[in-house]
Amino acid sequence: MPTSTDRTTQYAHDVVSGRIVAGHLVRLAAQRHLQDLDAAGARGLTWDAAEAEKAIGFFPACLSITEGAKVGQPFTLLPWHLFTVGSIYGWKDANGLRRFRFIWLETGKGQAKSPLMAGIGIYEIVGRKRQRAEAYAIGEDRKTANVMFRDAAAMCRAPIPGCGEDTLESTGRVIIRGFGDNAWKIEHPKSGSKFEPVANSDAISGPKPAVVLADEIHEMKTNKAISIWRAAIAKMSGDPMMVLGTNTPSVDQQVGTSYSEFFQKVLRGEFTDDSAFAYIARTDKGDDPFNDESCWIKSLPALGVTYPIENVRKEVETSRHMISTALTTKRLYFGIPVGTAGFWINEQSWMAIQGEVDEEEMRGRRLHLALDLSQKNDLTALSGCWEGETLAVKTWYWTSGERVAERSTADQIPYRELEASGDIAICPSPTIEYDFVAEQVRNLCARHDVAQIVVDPAHLEDFLKGCRAVGLDVWRYEGEDKPAGVGLKIVNHAQGSKVLFQGKQLCMPVSIRHFEDHILKGTVTVARSRLTDICASNAVLGTDAQKNKWFEKNKSRGRIDGLVTIAMAVGAATSEMEAAEPEYQVHII
Incomplete structure (x- = not known):
């Protein structure tokens, strides 16, 4: 032409x-x-x-x-x-x-x-x-x-x-x-x-x-x-x-x-x-709209014609000093598709740790699994965290095919679209069959050095039935003074605000602290997933006077299951790595 x-x-x-x-x-x-x-x-x-x-x-x-x-x-x-x-x-x-x-x-x-x-x-x-x-x-x-x-x-x-x-x-x-x-x-x-x-x-x-x-x-x-x-x-x-x-x-x-x-x-x-x-019209990755006005025209093509540049300068100046408005300004003015204004952690730090996690490249590194079991027509998430100088985390998701279109609307999650992109498995049955989850755990155990799986005890019996169905040996850790069993070790991970110190039981405030530390230091890579991003954008943290933090499930904007299991897995891996570090004693003679 x-x-x-x-x-x-x-x-x-x-x-x-x-x-x-x-x-x-x-x-x-x-x-x-x-x-x-x-x-x-x-x-x-x-x-x-x-x-x-x-x-x-x-x-x-x-x-x-x-x-x-x-x-x-x-x-x-x-x-x-x-x-x-x-x-x-x-x-x-x-x-x-x-x-x-x-x-x-x-x-x-x-x-x-x-x-x-x-x-x-x-x-x-x-x-x-x-x-x-x-x-x-x-x-x-x-x-x-x-x-x-x-x-x-x-x-x-x-x-x-x-x-x-x-x-x-x-x-x-x-x-x-x-x-x-x-x-x-x-x-x-x-x-x-x-x-x-x-x-x-x-x-x-x-x-x-x-x-x-x-x-x-x-x-x-x-x-x-x-x-x-x-x-x-x-x-x-x-x-x-x-x-x-x-x-x-x-x-x-x-x-x-x-x-x-x-x-x-x-x-x-x-x-x-x-x-x-x-x-x-969006600014590009690598642009810094809070410090470089030259990129503003990319997302604001009418800048200076129908929209005064001074208006944008005022918004940016306010956002530099008010984190609560920074995310909204980045999205509405500069086309940066960040989460909600109440994102649970520094948004830039969260975006920076997203990356690719290749399971095959992880072979030889100890793996810690975390499972958040749902009701049978809900969303179930399994996360795995591989040890190393930089932790690596990947999450698998399941939901049932029952009323999936209706639940997509209610949850604001495009389940069928995510299924097509490989971000979730939709079980053909009207409920989530935990055999599918147990089979994924069994496959991971066959290919990797799995140290443990940490779980929220709710609905655990259904998962144990799934393990028996696929021939996966598991045992529940009940304390250092109790004998070890055969197969994969299951460790309870408490939810909510309570801080626990007895035995090796894990708790959410400690796991979130470990997870936040790794995010802010850049010492963790979380496998890029649209569903994980959705979970992260929905999360709301509760805090107490001692600055302990936990996920407020009742106040969340939607599903947070994947973020919960990621925090659990990172917390489990970090606690295990810290416990394995050698202790040095200094003797003065």
Whole structure:
């Protein structure tokens, strides 16, 4: 396909060449555009620069900015807007229809996503000249759905650039139902098209959407609205599309995280989906946004235009002195997908210890196992910690197949997706069969020097039955004065706040202290796992006057099983290593 010098393509060239500073994921989007200009013809795709320019030109020709420092000026698209709109309307499939049907827009806070999406909704019902086109602004509730729709209504009531006081409404091109902020529908009488906000709970009879627009995806607690509307789009002929806008979601915001990760994989070429377009503006790994302003533009492409740089400077200055706001600032402004503001330990230190743990490379190092047994339809975690100068930890997870979709929503964990990526095993039975867990323990014992398995005594009898079923010999440690048994040693690990010193029994405050020390010193590697990250982001610590710490399971934001077993395993390994260190005595003669 011949090289074009249209504005969309010029933006892509400028990003790839470095003339426009952009993050890695935006550079991938630009590279994809340029590569497709050369190679996508073989897939039946074509680039229509005239259609791209027509859509880009609609905004400043028909719409005005309705708030902020530039209120009243023509809605001239920002460079990142321009690339997005040009890509959406310029690329065509083999049938001459719109190529991109699933759009993801992820930027830092205040980058004019909502006005852009509102403008796209207006263009769909006014500018494309399609009969009976339907545009919907959706949300989990009416308030969320109305935010973007109010932008659209305000633009329809604002003066058309170059036309004095004439507006789309006053000239009769559109009719707005409702007054002021209570507007509830925009109609285009000439084509019979409409644009309206819809909440999850609203009953819509047979919608035929040309476009579905949803903002604030990072705040969505369930995937219900997106799934329902994607199903409605799938039934439509023509080229309907869905546009999703969001700030970077935190680790525990599973709906936003799952979609963001999908679109990132498309940009990286891990998934091939010619119908998916993504503009993901984030700072890059290695950037230091708290100390280097030059990287801010990567996640804030409207910085200094629609969003004052002083606003960001104030947020950063506050966050330097208030750890409680630092994580939120990193996520909302700089696109760093950290956990929640109440993360249980220093977030950077936690991220720094994530890595790869190869079981085969661990052979010859003593292994300590930790097991947190669940109720039979819950989540079960088994962690292993290998001794060494730097400890190495890996975790295995199981859950049952019973009501897995329902539990995914309740737990905010995409179990089927994690199963596909190898992060969890879903038992085919309606309950977790502990035979599966016991078999994994037996395999580890066969390949490694397993010193012990530490357990929360709850549900232990079910695990012992599983051990007998797979032929794994085990015995329960009951104290130094009791004889040792045959097979794998089982040691109790107390949960909660109580500090225990009798015998070799382990307890959570001591294990957490050991775990924290290793994290902050960088002397542990925790196998990278999305489910482990979810558990870590859900954890809440309790403390007492003696600075003992424990996991507050009743106050956690969700499942923490994996983090609990990791702490138990690290605590067990560290206690054993410390006990084995030689004691030196000094005799003065």
